[in-house]
Amino acid sequence: MASLDPVLDKDGVRLTVDETIATVTLTNPAKLNAQSPALWRALAEAGSALPxxxxxxxxxxxxxxxxxxxxxxxxxxxxxxxxxxxxDLARGSDAKLDAAIAGFQEAFTWWRRNDIVSIAAVQGHAIGAGFQLALACDLRVVADDVQFAMRETSLGLVPDLAGTHPLVGLVGRARALEICATGRFVAAEEAVSTGLANISVPREQLDDTVRDLASALLAAPRDAVIETKALLVGASGRTYDEQRAAERAAQARRIRDLAGVGE
Structure with a gap:
C-alpha cells in the first residue's frame, strides 16, 4: 500500500487515506497484532475519522x-x-458488563456501513477476535497461508464481537456451529469453497490483488453501489415480495437521479 501521512496512528492501528480509498493497518506484528480494548477503541475511532x-x-x-x-x-x-x-467485568453489574461488551463491539460494526465497501486482506493466523475482525468486512481476500479459527468456545466463552451473524450468513448455521464449537483451523482452500473468502492468492500477491479489487469497486457510480449494497444487506430480513418492492424503490431512485428528476 502507498505510504501516506496517517490520519490516525495509535494503539496498534494506523489509518491512511488516499482520496477514495482508506487503509486501516494493524501495526503490532511483534505481538501478532493481538487485540485489546485500546486497539478496539482505535479501530472505532478510525471509522469515525473517515472522510x-x-x-x-x-x-x-x-x-x-x-x-x-x-x-x-x-x-x-x-x-x-x-x-x-x-x-473486573464479571464483578460488575449486568448493565455495566453489557455496556462494556457493546463498547468492544463498536470496533467491529462500522465496516458494513452502506456508504463504503470494506475489504479484509488476511494472511497467516486470524484467530478469535482476529477472525471476527475479518468477518466484519464486506469482502475477504486471503493469502494461501491463511488460518482462520474461532477459539472462544474452546476457552469457555462465545464469539461476541459481531462475528456470528456474518459467519452464519456466509457458511450456513451447521458449518458455523462446527467451526465455532471445535475451534479448528479453516485454511484458504476451504475458506474460498465455502464462501468465507472471495479469493485466495499467494502471499506476495495479497496487497496487489486487494488494490486491483478496490479499483474495480470504484469503477461503478458511488450511489449505485450504495443502493446495491443496501439491497443485498437487507435481503435476508425480507420476504421475496418485500425484496422485490425494495428493488423497485431503489431503482426508481436511481432512474430519477440519472434523469435529473427530483422525487
Whole structure:
C-alpha cells in the first residue's frame, strides 16, 4: 500500500487515506497484532475519522499474521494495565458488563456501513477476535497461508464481537456451529469453497490483488453501489415480495437521479 501521512496512528492501528480509498493497518506484528480494548477503541475511532470522500476501506495487518486474537493478558487476574480484566467485568453489574461488551463491539460494526465497501486482506493466523475482525468486512481476500479459527468456545466463552451473524450468513448455521464449537483451523482452500473468502492468492500477491479489487469497486457510480449494497444487506430480513418492492424503490431512485428528476 502507498505510504501516506496517517490520519490516525495509535494503539496498534494506523489509518491512511488516499482520496477514495482508506487503509486501516494493524501495526503490532511483534505481538501478532493481538487485540485489546485500546486497539478496539482505535479501530472505532478510525471509522469515525473517515472522510466523506472514502468509498473503499482496506483492512490489513503488518507481519506474518493478521491477528492472533485477544491479548492473553485479558485472561489473567491482573489484566492489562489501565483496562478492566475479565474478573473486573464479571464483578460488575449486568448493565455495566453489557455496556462494556457493546463498547468492544463498536470496533467491529462500522465496516458494513452502506456508504463504503470494506475489504479484509488476511494472511497467516486470524484467530478469535482476529477472525471476527475479518468477518466484519464486506469482502475477504486471503493469502494461501491463511488460518482462520474461532477459539472462544474452546476457552469457555462465545464469539461476541459481531462475528456470528456474518459467519452464519456466509457458511450456513451447521458449518458455523462446527467451526465455532471445535475451534479448528479453516485454511484458504476451504475458506474460498465455502464462501468465507472471495479469493485466495499467494502471499506476495495479497496487497496487489486487494488494490486491483478496490479499483474495480470504484469503477461503478458511488450511489449505485450504495443502493446495491443496501439491497443485498437487507435481503435476508425480507420476504421475496418485500425484496422485490425494495428493488423497485431503489431503482426508481436511481432512474430519477440519472434523469435529473427530483422525487
Amino acid at each position: 466523506g470522500s472514502v468509498r473503499v476501506v482496506v483492512l490489513r495487518a503488518e507481519g506474518k499474521s493478521f491477528s492472533a486474537g485477544l491479548d492473553r493478558r485479558m485472561f489473567t487476574p491482573e489484566g492489562i494495565e489501565g483496562e478492566p480484566s475479565f474478573t
